[in-house]
Amino acid sequence: MLEAILFYGFAAMALAGAFGVLLSRNIVRTAVWLLATLGAAAGLYFLLGAMFVGAIQLIVYAGGTLVLIIFGVMLTSKNPHMRFAPRRAEVAVAAVVCLALVGLLVWVLLHSTWYVGPIVQTRAQWAQTGVNEHPWAHDLQAVTQFLDANHVAIVDAKGVPCGPVTLAGLARAAWYELTVMPQGDQGDRRQPLHDADGKPMSGDQLLAELHALPPQDRAIDDAALESAIAALESPDAPARTVQQVAYACGDADLLTDADGDGTRNIGLGFLGVYLLPFEVISVLLLAVLIGAAYLARPRVPASGGTGGGR
Amino acid sequence: MVPAPDYIPLINLPRPIEAVAVIAVYLGFVSVVAMFFIWWERKVSAHMQSRLGPMRVGGWHGWSQSLADGLKLLSKEDLIPDEADRPLFRIAPYLAFVPAFAAFAVLPFSAKFAFVDVSITVVLIFGILALEVLGVILGGWASNSKWSLYGAMREACQIVSYEIPLGLAVLTPVLTVGSLSLVDISIDQGGGIHRWLAFRNPFLFVSFGVFFIASLAANKRAPFDLPESESELVAGFHTEYSGMRFAMFFFAEYAAMFLIGGLAALLYLGGWYDPFGIVLHMEHTPSLVWWAALAGAGIFVVKAFTMVFVQMWLRWTLPRLRIDQVLYMCVKVLLPLACVNLLGVALWAWLFPGGAAQLAVQIVLTVIGAGGAGAFLAILVWAMFFRGRGITVSMLKPWTNLLHRTESK
Numbered sequence: 238m239l240e241a242i243l244f245y246g247f248a249a250m251a252l253a254g255a256f257g258v259l260l261s262r263n264i265v266r267t268a269v270w271l272l273a274t275l276g277a278a279a280g281l282y283f284l285l286g287a288m289f290v291g292a293i294q295l296i297v298y299a300g301g302t303l304v305l306i307i308f309g310v311m312l313t314s315k316n317p318h319m320r321f322a323p324r325r326a327e328v329a330v331a332a333v334v335c336l337a338l339v340g341l342l343v344w345v346l347l348h349s350t351w352y353v354g355p356i357v358q359t360r361a362q363w364a365q366t367g368v369n370e371h372p373w374a375h376d377l378q379a380v381t382q383f384l385d386a387n388h389v390a391i392v393d394a395k396g397v398p399c400g401p402v403t404l405a406g407l408a409r410a411a412w413y414e415l416t417v418m419p420q421g422d423q424g425d426r427r428q429p430l431h432d433a434d435g436k437p438m439s440g441d442q443l444l445a446e447l448h449a450l451p452p453q454d455r456a457i458d459d460a461a462l463e464s465a466i467a468a469l470e471s472p473d474a475p476a477r478t479v480q481q482v483a484y485a486c487g488d489a490d491l492l493t494d495a496d497g498d499g500t501r502n503i504g505l506g507f508l509g510v511y512l513l514p515f516e517v518i519s520v521l522l523l524a525v526l527i528g529a530a531y532l533a534r535p536r537v538p539a540s541g542g543t544g545g546g547r
Numbered sequence: 548m549v550p551a552p553d554y555i556p557l558i559n560l561p562r563p564i565e566a567v568a569v570i571a572v573y574l575g576f577v578s579v580v581a582m583f584f585i586w587w588e589r590k591v592s593a594h595m596q597s598r599l600g601p602m603r604v605g606g607w608h609g610w611s612q613s614l615a616d617g618l619k620l621l622s623k624e625d626l627i628p629d630e631a632d633r634p635l636f637r638i639a640p641y642l643a644f645v646p647a648f649a650a651f652a653v654l655p656f657s658a659k660f661a662f663v664d665v666s667i668t669v670v671l672i673f674g675i676l677a678l679e680v681l682g683v684i685l686g687g688w689a690s691n692s693k694w695s696l697y698g699a700m701r702e703a704c705q706i707v708s709y710e711i712p713l714g715l716a717v718l719t720p721v722l723t724v725g726s727l728s729l730v731d732i733s734i735d736q737g738g739g740i741h742r743w744l745a746f747r748n749p750f751l752f753v754s755f756g757v758f759f760i761a762s763l764a765a766n767k768r769a770p771f772d773l774p775e776s777e778s779e780l781v782a783g784f785h786t787e788y789s790g791m792r793f794a795m796f797f798f799a800e801y802a803a804m805f806l807i808g809g810l811a812a813l814l815y816l817g818g819w820y821d822p823f824g825i826v827l828h829m830e831h832t833p834s835l836v837w838w839a840a841l842a843g844a845g846i847f848v849v850k851a852f853t854m855v856f857v858q859m860w861l862r863w864t865l866p867r868l869r870i871d872q873v874l875y876m877c878v879k880v881l882l883p884l885a886c887v888n889l890l891g892v893a894l895w896a897w898l899f900p901g902g903a904a905q906l907a908v909q910i911v912l913t914v915i916g917a918g919g920a921g922a923f924l925a926i927l928v929w930a931m932f933f934r935g936r937g938i939t940v941s942m943l944k945p946w947t948n949l950l951h952r953t954e955s956k
Contacts, residue, residue, distance in 0.1 A: 296674045
């Protein structure tokens with residue numbers, strides 16, 4: 238309920254801000270409308286549980302980029318109430334770029350798989366949703382049965398047992414747990430293992446699968462892996478809190494890890510899989526920095542007449 | 548079967564009502580603290596200049612001066628200049644105040660009093676504080692006054708530059724503890740003053756200084772108060788503001804002073820732990836957990852207030868820098884220092900993962916740091932003891948005689 242209110246509130250704010258940017262002719266007011274949109278986007282990230290992305294959105298876009306934009310406007314505009322008067326050609330170019338972007342977004346929207354089912358619920362809510370007709374229901378029941386059979390309960394922040402969670406989420410959570418977390422890091426994060434089809438998985442099976450991976454895809458070595466699996470399978474690991482599982486259980490977990498925010502995964506992505514693109518982008522920023530330094534350097538009068546200096 | 552949860556609700560209320568109650572308590576706390584700081588700053592400045600400051604309103608030492616000022620500001624006319632950009636002029640004070648207040652939500656007071664405990668509090672708190680600058684810039688721009696615009700431009704310039712050393716300085720405790728949560732960072736510092744992060748290794752010791760200076764600049768406190776420098780720009784970005792809107796800029800600044808003091812305490816000065824490890828011991832005794840939480844919150848507030856006092860002390864001691872000096876300080880002093888610190892902390896963790904050398908360094912640094920603070924306290928006590936006996940003249944006579952000997956001959 239509250240989440241729905243917040244979601245629609247932030248969505249409305251983002252839309253209103255976007256239209257404000259579009260319709261406002263005063264350049265500083267445009268920046269303020271943009272602030273509304275950026276802040277609302279950060280709020281939506283927070284609602285998704287992607288705390289890190291939300292906070293970085295605030296720091297980089299709302300706090301950094303926007304300040305620079307306003308700064309630039311204040312420095313360049315001669316008239317405090319300067320208004321936009323775009324030329325035809327500019328409108329045409331902007332229209333082409335924007336239509337291309339909209340097309341791309343719509344294409345992504347239509348071609349993505351969206352998981353719309355419940356993420357983590359109490360058992361009573363679970364029974365009311367009629368989720369048994371959901372295509373994933375079979376898998377979910379299998380997971381629930383497995384959890385019950387193994388005396389595993391998933392509890393929320395106040396210790397109340399929760400209902401079933403999605404299979405893919407648990408499988409992925411188990412996966413991240415093993416590939417991401419050093420063994421012995423936080424002993425209470427153990428959870429049941431599943432393979433990609435949702436069947437309970439023994440330690441040996443998982444071990445075999447992980448051994449088959451190329452070494453660069455694994456974050457821990459074989460010995461640590463084996464002890465981690467031993468820890469996962471130990472019978473005295475009965476409960477996990479919902480913060481550790483909930484956000485890993487939806488489909489939105491590319492941004493999230495078992496802690497409820499995506500910090501660890503983002504770090505692994507930047508310094509692992511996507512290291513090269515990340516570095517290439519940082520070279521771009523370096524070029525911008527050098528360009529700024531070049532523009533800001535003191536104009537040295539040309540010595541010896543022609544040639545040097547500007 | 549189900550183990551006891553970590554989280555014990557303070558009061559057993561439905562979640563939305565609990566949230567509203569917590570917000571009400573926070574709003575009250577922030578307002579009272581900000582008003583107290585305004586009174587305190589006037590007292591500190593007065594005593595540093597051999598005056599008494601406000602003495603009349605209320606009873607003891609004019610304690611309700613801030614309340615009276617608040618009433619006065621509430622009843623004042625809300626003036627908006629003719630040529631101002633009216634909507635922006637109106638919302639700018641809120642844009643400055645709301646982030647400063649919102650950041651309190653993620654500030655933990657002790658292990659139990661951490662109302663929103665997400666695992667990335669450090670990033671979140673700086674994300675929220677980064678928004679505060681927009682209120683100042685928009686207020687300055689929307690006023691359509693040259694003084695205000697100059698103040699706003701200085702603010703933008705200053706904040707954007709000082710966020711870099713500030714961020715790099717904050718990374719050093721994060722790197723040492725290995726967590727982005729203020730609660731985790733604090734818990735790592737329990738068990739005695741030598742565990743405090745400022746005394747962990749030389750790089751963190753320097754990093755604390757970098758953090759403190761950069762945070763002064765980020766909150767536009769003297770000697771970095773160029774955005775409002777009253778001797779050049781009338782009142783800088785809030786020249787055109789009056790009444791309650793003017794007061795909101797002030798509330799934002801003083802609330803942020805507490806935030807910055809609290810962050811310094813949490814990141815470097817042991818969080819809510821006392822220097823002797825008593826609170827840590829209490830936290831591990833099940834019957835004393837709540838007492839530990841209360842005592843910890845008290846210790847945290849005392850530390851934050853101490854850092855706020857240092858901010859006031861600096862404001863009334865140091866002259867204001869010029870804008871080129873401000874940028875020189877950032878780009879050529881703090882930024883390289885912060886980078887070296889970051890590398891140094893990483894190297895230190897790699898070279899000395901623990902053991903006798905680490906402990907020896909901690910003890911030496913503790914002695915230096917605590918000795919400095921002790922010497923300061925001793926001077927303070929000495930000054931209070933000799934207050935009113937003309938210390939400046941009679942006590943310093945031998946030295947002034949030395950200085951003037953050549954003149955008198």
